[in-house]
Amino acid sequence: IETYAIREGQMKIKLNGKMVLVEPGETLLDVCRRKDVEVPTLCHHEAVEPSGACRMCMVEITKADWNGWSKLVTSCLYQVEDGLEIQTDSPEVFKTRAEIMELLLARTPNSPVIVELAEEYGVEQTDFLERTPPETLENCILCGICTRICQSLVTGAIAMGGRGIEKTVETPYAEASDACIGCLACADSCPTDAIDVERAGDELTIWNKTFQFAACSSCGAPVGTPEHLDHLAEQSGREREEYLQCIKCKVQKTGAVLTRISY
Secondary structure, X not given: OOOOOOOOXXXXXXXXXXXXXXXXXXXXXXXXXXXXXXXXXXXXXXXXXXXXXXXXXXXXEEOHHHOOOOEEEEOOOOEOOOOOEEEOOOHHHHHHHHHHHHXXXXXXXXXXXXXXXXXXXXOOOOOOOOOOOOOOOOOOOOOOHHHHHHHHHOOOOOEEEOOXXXXXXXXXXHOOOXXXXXOOHHHHHOOOOOOXXXXXXXXXXXXXXXXXXXXXXXXXXXXXXXXXXXXXXXHHOOOHHHHOOOHHHHHHHHHHHHHHHHO
């Protein structure tokens, strides 16, 4: 049992048999991560609200007065309740995650991330009909991280399109989108590295659109696309020139200022 005093509003729950103090509004996944309890996720990203799309973060919950009844919930969406008892590695949880991995393995049989995670749950092959991956987005598991980040934090250049097994992530009509600024937020956040990014010299190609990198005003290194820099300046209200320095030069400039101050 935690030894410090319970503050007003705090609640007690049991996590894998251990008593834990939790705050109102915390999700079960929040608590698990705070207590270094491993819960796999594929669709969770701190930058956007949780969606529960992948279902890998399922845990089993019960309460003392439930007379032995329990249920599985997505830990990224379920908020803490006083007296809740959580099991993150029960046989039912393990079985459910293994079944989910079979489905994901059928969708993306060649994804190293999915193959490795499936093996952790004893899944080396799937009984479901394997999908023939398309030429693009071969390893996409439709977790929605990229579209949610683009829609809520950037320009909304990509979205889900199609239905059923043909569902995919795409730009409107699968053509180069005027809204795409080449920020790479989608590719950098993808858990399976499914989004194709081509770099050649000072050029970047993503979503069928090619960008020319802007150069650092100090050393000439690429710092981002002009469209991305314009977006950052517009969103922050700062001068565009402030973004025309690479991280290395910014660090050196800051270090020089701090050195002068210290002396």
